[in-house]
Amino acid sequence: xxxxxxxxxxxxxxxxxxxxxxxxxxxxxxxxxxxxxxxxxxxxxxxxxxxxxxxxxxxxxxxxxxxxxxxxxxxxxxxxxxxxxxxxxxxxxxxxxxxxxxxxxxxxxxxxxxxxxxxxxxxxxxxxxxxxxxxxxxxxxxxxxxxxxxxxxxxxxxxxxxxxxxxxxxxxxxxxxxxxxxxxxxxxxxxxxxxxxxxxxxxxxxxxxxxxxxxxxxxxxxxxxxxxxxxxxxxxxxxxxxxxxxxxxxxxxxxxxxxxxxxxxxxxxxxxxxxxxxxxxxxxxxxxxxxxxxxxxxxxxxxxxxxxxxxxxxxxxxxxxxxxxxxxxxxxxxxxxxxxxxxxxxxxxxxxxxxxxxxxxxxxxxxxxxxxxxxxxxxxxxxxxxxxxxxxxxxxxxxxxxxxxxxxxxxxxxxxxxxxxxxxxxxxxxxxxxxxxxxxxxxxxxxxxxxxxxxxxxxxxxxxxxxxxxxxxxxxxxxxxx
Numbered sequence: 001x002x003x004x005x006x007x008x009x010x011x012x013x014x015x016x017x018x019x020x021x022x023x024x025x026x027x028x029x030x031x032x033x034x035x036x037x038x039x040x041x042x043x044x045x046x047x048x049x050x051x052x053x054x055x056x057x058x059x060x061x062x063x064x065x066x067x068x069x070x071x072x073x074x075x076x077x078x079x080x081x082x083x084x085x086x087x088x089x090x091x092x093x094x095x096x097x098x099x100x101x102x103x104x105x106x107x108x109x110x111x112x113x114x115x116x117x118x119x120x121x122x123x124x125x126x127x128x129x130x131x132x133x134x135x136x137x138x139x140x141x142x143x144x145x146x147x148x149x150x151x152x153x154x155x156x157x158x159x160x161x162x163x164x165x166x167x168x169x170x171x172x173x174x175x176x177x178x179x180x181x182x183x184x185x186x187x188x189x190x191x192x193x194x195x196x197x198x199x200x201x202x203x204x205x206x207x208x209x210x211x212x213x214x215x216x217x218x219x220x221x222x223x224x225x226x227x228x229x230x231x232x233x234x235x236x237x238x239x240x241x242x243x244x245x246x247x248x249x250x251x252x253x254x255x256x257x258x259x260x261x262x263x264x265x266x267x268x269x270x271x272x273x274x275x276x277x278x279x280x281x282x283x284x285x286x287x288x289x290x291x292x293x294x295x296x297x298x299x300x301x302x303x304x305x306x307x308x309x310x311x312x313x314x315x316x317x318x319x320x321x322x323x324x325x326x327x328x329x330x331x332x333x334x335x336x337x338x339x340x341x342x343x344x345x346x347x348x349x350x351x352x353x354x355x356x357x358x359x360x361x362x363x364x365x366x367x368x369x370x371x372x373x374x375x376x377x378x379x380x381x382x383x384x385x386x387x388x389x390x391x392x393x394x395x396x397x398x399x400x401x402x403x404x405x406x407x408x409x410x411x412x413x414x415x416x417x418x419x420x421x422x423x424x425x426x427x428x429x430x431x432x433x434x435x436x437x438x439x440x441x442x443x444x445x446x447x448x449x450x451x452x453x454x455x456x457x458x459x460x461x462x463x464x465x466x467x468x469x470x471x472x473x474x475x476x477x478x479x480x481x482x
Contacts, residue, residue: 002031008144009214018053018236026051027251029218037149038250039218045245047419048462051227054237056211057141058188059195060130063160066207069121072129073100075197075209086111087118089125089167105136113177114170124163130192130210131160134184135177144214150187151274158182189272191217198233198468213237221273222252223265223281228421229253230467238467243418258417259379259408261293261372262311278312281415285311290414291370295335299325305368306332336373339366343373352385356400370411378404379422382429398437405430424463428471431456435477454481 006029013019026049028042045051060072068077073096084092088107096103109132110125137145161181165171171178188210195211216229216237226249229239245251255273256265262282270276281287285307286294294305297320304322315329343363346355359377367374382401386393405426412423431453438445445453457478464470 002029002037005029005037005144005147008140008147009218011140012057012144012214013052013054016053016055016236018055032250035220035250037218038220039215041245041247041249041251043247045241047241047243049241051239051241051245051251052215054213054215054239056195056213056235056237057137057145058130058133059209059211059235060133061126062130062194062208062210063127065123068207069126070207071096072126073103075207077207081121083119083121087115089115089118089120089122090129091121091126102136106133109136112170113168116167116169122164122167124160125167128160128164128181131181131185131188134188134212135180145184145187145212148187148191148212148214148217150183151190152186158185161185188212193217193229193237195235196231196468209235211235211237216253219251219253221255221269221275221277223254223256223262223277223279224416225252225254225258225420226418227251227253228419228424228463230421230464230469232466233468240419240463242420243416258415258420258422259292259372259375259411262287263293263308263314264372266312266314276312282311285309288414288416290411291368292372292375292411292415294368294371295332296366296368297323297325298327298335299323308332335366339363339373343377347377347380351391352381352388353391353397356381356385356397360400369407375408375411378408382426395437395440398433398440402430402433402437405433419459419463421463421469424460425469427456427460428464428474428477431460431477432473450481454478457481 009029010019019025026041026043026045028040030038030040032038069081069091070077071093072090073092076093078091078093081091082093084090084097084103084107086097086107088110090103090107090110092100092103106129134142134145161178165173165178192210192212193216195209197207197209216239219227219239226241226243226245227239228242229237231237256268260268266276266282291305291307293311294307295318297304297306299320302320302323302325304320306318306320306325306327308316308318310316317326317328318332319326346358350358355377359374359381363374363377382404385391385397385401409423409426409430412420412426417423434449434453435445437443438449457474461474461478465474
């Protein structure tokens with residue numbers, strides 16, 4: 001089965017003109033005990049070296065509540081809801097309705113199932129579109145998709161399929177088509193990647209898609225991955241080494257966010273991927289001295305940090321590393337739930353100036369600088385504060401952002417993440433912030449400062465250059481400082 005899958009996969013890459021050839025390919029696929037199907041390095045791979053390219057079998061909307069309605073073909077936001085005139089109930093712009101061949105095919109399929117309320121938009125049908133597109137693959141693509149690893153879903157996880165049954169007269173719950181849709185849903189939920197859209201296609205867009213990448217999905221999980229990936233403007237995944245990968249090593253991705261704490265990573269993996277990680281990072285309560293899960297000790301006169309006694313047990317008690325004060329899991333969960341809700345509400349409703357004040361004046365009383373919630377808030381401030389058109393940033397604001405960038409970069413180094421994606425973003429933000437600070441303070445950039453800026457910008461370019469995540473000014477800045 002492994003060899004059959006590999007042949008189908010190579011044909012998929014060849015059809016997309018992204019297979020480098022047998023002699024240049026630096027990976028192979030093997031079956032290993034416990035892991036199952038694995039991606040293995042067949043030679044040493046250097047940091048930032050490209051490992052592979054992969055194109056999606058399917059790409060489309062994610063199963064979540066989007067704030068905006070967008071065209072299902074070009075993904076541009078629709079200022080006014082415009083449904084297909086052929087009454088397939090999907091939002092589509094006039095240009096794509098007339099010219100997009102894929103839409104015509106999926107429109108015809110949807111209408112063949114005898115739609116009810118043809119003139120009414122259905123968010124449930126919109127969320128299920130990516131699964132429906134799995135029915136429209138070629139024979140070879142479909143065979144490859146059904147050879148991919150798959151965890152059977154519960155009815156809750158298959159909700160995107162369950163909820164569209166009421167939209168049709170021609171679909172029954174036990175029909176062959178619905179069973180196939182549920183299988184495709186399970187494959188997507190097991191393997192799909194989040195896919196971003198180019199910065200220059202409506203910067204205010206704020207949406208992402210999900211895509212099924214058969215080679216990318218072969219990579220197993222580790223909380224200390226040795227790859228990162230970016231996308232080009234054709235939605236091709238480009239996977240690169242984040243650190244040296246030795247010949248014979250397994251090529252690992254992370255199925256969670258890198259800057260989540262152990263409990264959040266394990267809960268996510270258990271629910272969405274049906275396994276619990278026991279890697280070196282998960283076994284260490286301090287997570288390589290980053291203390292990314294830690295909260296400040298609530299015992300009077302203690303200024304230390306509380307961490308789980310046994311990070312592999314979700315219900316573990318927590319203990320202060322200095323005064324040995326303990327709290328049970330329920331108390332810890334209540335504290336973190338309250339703080340996370342406060343943070344989410346503030347991010348959703350308040351300007352970044354007020355969020356920054358909350359971070360410095362209140363949140364710092366409960367959480368250390370390295371806590372995952374603190375990091376998330378800092379990232380939001382770094383990326384969004386300067387975008388607020390009605391606020392003029394001060395020198396202090398830029399100094400805060402400089403400190404936040406450096407703080408998170410230090411944590412990334414502690415976690416031994418290597419040249420990861422978020423490092424590429426932060427190196428650019430740190431360089432831009434340093435340049436802006438020098439302008440506001442009237443400082444001339446000396447030779448040493450320019451060299452440091454050059455290092456930051458080069459690192460950012462090596463990671464996110466020539467991808468949809470590349471900042472518009474990155475290339476010009478790099479040329480200015482090299």
